[in-house]
Amino acid sequence: MIAHQIADGIATITLDAPATRNALPMAGWHALAGTVATIAAAGPRVVVLRAAVPGMFCSGSDLREIAGLAEDAAARAPFRRAMRQALAGLAGLPMPVIAAIDGDCFGAGVALALAADMRVAGPRAVFAITPAKLGITYPQEDIARLVALVGPGQAARMLYGATRIDAAEAARIGLVEDRADDAMAAATAMATAMAALSPASLVALKQAVARAPHGHDPALDALFDEAFAGDDFREGLAAFRERRPARFAEIGCALSVADASSPDRTDDGAQDT
Numbered sequence: 001m002i003a004h005q006i007a008d009g010i011a012t013i014t015l016d017a018p019a020t021r022n023a024l025p026m027a028g029w030h031a032l033a034g035t036v037a038t039i040a041a042a043g044p045r046v047v048v049l050r051a052a053v054p055g056m057f058c059s060g061s062d063l064r065e066i067a068g069l070a071e072d073a074a075a076r077a078p079f080r081r082a083m084r085q086a087l088a089g090l091a092g093l094p095m096p097v098i099a100a101i102d103g104d105c106f107g108a109g110v111a112l113a114l115a116a117d118m119r120v121a122g123p124r125a126v127f128a129i130t131p132a133k134l135g136i137t138y139p140q141e142d143i144a145r146l147v148a149l150v151g152p153g154q155a156a157r158m159l160y161g162a163t164r165i166d167a168a169e170a171a172r173i174g175l176v177e178d179r180a181d182d183a184m185a186a187a188t189a190m191a192t193a194m195a196a197l198s199p200a201s202l203v204a205l206k207q208a209v210a211r212a213p214h215g216h217d218p219a220l221d222a223l224f225d226e227a228f229a230g231d232d233f234r235e236g237l238a239a240f241r242e243r244r245p246a247r248f249a250e251i252g253c254a255l256s257v258a259d260a261s262s263p264d265r266t267d268d269g270a271q272d273t
Contacts, residue, residue: 002031003052004038009045009195009250010188016052021104025062029082036089043250045199046191047093049116050100050184055124057099060107066134080139083108091115091145094203096194100187101125101176111138114145117206118190119176121167122183127175128164148213150174198232198248 001024003014013035015022024032039047051057061083069076090097090112099113102122110129113119129146131138138159146155154173158165170176180186194202204223211217227233232248239246 001028002035004035006039006042006044008192009199010191011039011042011044011047013039013047013049014052015050015058018053018056020062021056021059022051022109023059023062024108025065026079026082028062029086032086033082033089036086036093040089040093043095043199045095045195045197045202045250047095047097048100048184048187048191049090049097049112050187051102054102056103057101057105057125058109058112059104060109060130066136083111087111087115094206095199096191096202096206098187098190100183101127102183106130110146111142113176114142114149117209118178120178120180120183120187120190121170121176122179123167123181125167125170125176125183126164127158127166127170128162129158130162132160132162196245198236198246199250200227200230200232200248 001015001017003016005012005014013032015024017023017028061079065079069079096118097116099116099119100122101113101119103124103126105113105125105127107128107130110127113127129138143155143159146158150158150173154175157163165173165175167176167179171179178186178190204220204227207223208220211220235248236246
């Protein structure tokens with residue numbers, strides 16, 4: 001259901017459950033959390049999230065398990081926590097994460113895409129957040145991410161209307177950052193370009209982007225100042241002067257995965273109906 005590989009500084013996470021259009025049961029969320037932890041420990045420079053089969057991404061959480069929550073009150077919190085751990089871990093990876101979306105991206109699938117730093121949509125990508133069709137709601141943390149990305153009006157439109165939007169409309173409202181005829185090829189090209197850059201810079205820049213909405217942070221000033229004494233700066237200068245590609249050293253996982261209990265890292269969702 002969840003596979004991964006690491007090569008040339010790029011980790012690829014693959015959703016591979018085509019029979020359910022990659023709808024994730026609780027076991028799938030646990031598997032994703034474990035995969036993310038493994039990748040965090042390995043410390044690649046970039047991560048790409050994709051589906052194994054073209055024409056799909058993730059149709060949400062497994063509707064069969066969601067249906068069971070109506071009668072099984074004891075299972076509700078564990079189900080929510082399993083999703084939270086997986087999505088918090090993905091969002092908290094210190095290196096850039098790119099989602100390649102080709103096909104259905106519904107319910108918790110949108111939450112999964114929102115946990116990435118960048119999203120590339122293929123021509124078959126379709127997005128919908130549909131808890132109102134099922135009489136349930138969407139976690140406030142996912143709503144906060146959505147609002148931060150597309151604004152309150154467009155977030156309300158998607159949540160209240162439960163309507164589907166295509167790749168062009170997703171790009172227009174800012175839900176995805178790029179469109180391509182081949183989403184995976186485009187995401188891989190982005191990842192390859194990033195993997196050639198300074199991993200220390202990527203980690204620091206990701207921190208800065210994440211903290212930007214919260215105003216000035218002295219820790220970011222310290223990161224800026226300290227970078228000039230770093231090995232990557234010396235190598236970058238040498239490469240520039242010698243007119244050659246830089247050969248940056250691997251730094252491993254410079255930051256830990258975000259704490260799954262963090263209030264801005266919880267996510268749930270539902271399969272589209």
